[in-house]
Amino acid sequence: MVFNYSEFLLELHSLRNKINLQEEFDKMNNELFDGKLRPIELKWKSLKRVGGQVVYNVSKDKYGKSIESVGALVMSDFIDYDYTEFKNIFAHELIHVYMIQNNIKDYGGHHGVIFQKYADEINKKGYKISTKFDAGEFEILKQDKLKKPIAVIMYEEENGDKSITLFTYDSY
Numbered sequence: 001m002v003f004n005y006s007e008f009l010l011e012l013h014s015l016r017n018k019i020n021l022q023e024e025f026d027k028m029n030n031e032l033f034d035g036k037l038r039p040i041e042l043k044w045k046s047l048k049r050v051g052g053q054v055v056y057n058v059s060k061d062k063y064g065k066s067i068e069s070v071g072a073l074v075m076s077d078f079i080d081y082d083y084t085e086f087k088n089i090f091a092h093e094l095i096h097v098y099m100i101q102n103n104i105k106d107y108g109g110h111h112g113v114i115f116q117k118y119a120d121e122i123n124k125k126g127y128k129i130s131t132k133f134d135a136g137e138f139e140i141l142k143q144d145k146l147k148k149p150i151a152v153i154m155y156e157e158e159n160g161d162k163s164i165t166l167f168t169y170d171s172y
Helices: 006-012 014-018 021-033 083-101 113-123
Strands: 042-045 052-060 066-076 151-156 162-167
Touching: 021 042, 021 066, 021 083, 052 083, 066 083, 083 113
Parallel strands: 042 066
Antiparallel strands: 052 066, 151 162
């Protein structure tokens, strides 16, 4: 017999249910980048140290020059941030997407002079894009419920032995 904890999982990952990444991408692409961002993969993941990240690929052209391309934009559903903070983090990641898609190299690392120029322009529209994210400033989602089982699997072997496996966030 398998116990269904789907309601618990849906409650834990409530951001997945409240925010449609594609709709947010389309809206912010038009609002912040005049619709110039090309489609990318968007997904939720239980990132524990960052609010979002852009996964990118590096390949070489026929002359040996490195070319970056966006693999996916990933947002954390593990950290409990509100919609305003989500928008700020998402906009931050979209700047990275824009720069990669347009082969814009920055001075001073990933959050250098050019990145900051784009962030400053977007912040004039009411955003608060930061180049620092401290996951310690946020609570993890439903922290008091993390000790509850995520899944319980009970099974009986051919010899009649019965076993139970309990998966919790500690085992995650």
